[in-house]
Amino acid sequence: MSSSASPNPAPPPVLLPIAHPLDEFYAQMSLTLPPLQQVEGEAVPQPYKQLLVHHNDMTPTLEKFHGRDIHLRLLGRRRQSDEYFREVVLLLDGTDQPVEFGAIKIYLNRFKPEARRHVLDERRPLGRIMQECGVKHSSRPRAFLRLASDRFINEALQLSGAHVLYGRCNTLYDPQERALAEIVEILPPVVEGRAL
Numbered sequence: 001m002s003s004s005a006s007p008n009p010a011p012p013p014v015l016l017p018i019a020h021p022l023d024e025f026y027a028q029m030s031l032t033l034p035p036l037q038q039v040e041g042e043a044v045p046q047p048y049k050q051l052l053v054h055h056n057d058m059t060p061t062l063e064k065f066h067g068r069d070i071h072l073r074l075l076g077r078r079r080q081s082d083e084y085f086r087e088v089v090l091l092l093d094g095t096d097q098p099v100e101f102g103a104i105k106i107y108l109n110r111f112k113p114e115a116r117r118h119v120l121d122e123r124r125p126l127g128r129i130m131q132e133c134g135v136k137h138s139s140r141p142r143a144f145l146r147l148a149s150d151r152f153i154n155e156a157l158q159l160s161g162a163h164v165l166y167g168r169c170n171t172l173y174d175p176q177e178r179a180l181a182e183i184v185e186i187l188p189p190v191v192e193g194r195a196l
Contacts, residue, residue, distance in 0.1 A: 018143040018169055021105040022184040025076070025087055029152075036147035044144050047190050048166040055139050058170075058185050059127025062090060062099050069093040074122045075156060082109035089156050090125055101156045101186045110180050111135065126172075126181060136175050143169040147186070157188040165189070 017023075018038050026033050041053040051061060063070050073096075075087040083105060090100040104126060108116050115133040118124060130137060147153075149163040167186035174180050 018145065019184060020169065021085060021182050022103040022186075024085065024105070025103050026152075028078070031150075031152060034148050034150035034153065036145050038143045039146050041141075041144050044146075044166055048187060051187060051190070052141070052144060052166060052168045052185070055141070057127035057130065057139055057172075058100060058102075058183075059090070059125040060131070066092055066099060068095075070099065070125055070128075072123065072125050077122070082107060084108050084119065086122070087156075088125070098157045098188055100188075101153055103184045105182045107178070107180055110174055110178055126183075130172075130180075135180070137172045137180055139170055139172055141168045141170045145169065145184075145186070153186060157186075159188060163189055 019033055019036060023033060041049070044053055051065060054061065059070055070090045071093055073089045073091055075089060077084070077086040085105050088102045088104065089098045090102065091098055106119055106126065108119065111119065112133065115129055115135055118129045118133065119126065145167045147165050147167065149159055149165050153165070154160060165186055165188070167184060170183045170185060172180040172183070
């Protein structure tokens with residue numbers, strides 16, 4: 001008796017709303033999301049709580065916490081019509097120390113031409129672009145996350161070994177309540193006033 005059965009194809013990657021758009025990036029790379037869970041804002045420990053549990057943009061929040069300006073390193077990007085996806089690491093000026101890994105889905109058609117041009121230049125964090133271009137918006141976190149670092153996130157944040165990390169899923173809205181961007185923001189290990 002012969003068997004001509006082919007091996008089972010790999011199951012499709014799981015998309016997870018609380019990790020969107022990070023889940024899309026992982027699916028695109030055929031990677032499995034690292035173990036993560038949603039946590040209440042009150043359960044996020046300090047100093048992560050002060051960095052994540054608020055309705056402010058992350059770029060100025062991180063710049064104030066670390067006492068330095070921040071610049072961007074692009075890890076990956078893709079564009080589907082007016083949806084622009086990018087994975088970035090935010091780095092401290094002068095040291096290039098990573099202070100955030102971000103997976104962002106930006107709705108380009110909802111930005112004025114100047115802001116859209118700066119986004120596509122891929123040189124500055126979105127928060128700075130929005131501030132400099134006067135983009136009126138509100139920031140509304142929809143989930144706070146605790147996750148285990150994996151090889152991909154470790155490489156992005158220049159970490160080694162296993163780490164418990166904290167982050168948030170955030171949406172930026174324009175005054176008409178349209179989503180401007182959906183963002184997963186993950187912080188490296190931090191002690192008061194500085195990243196480890």
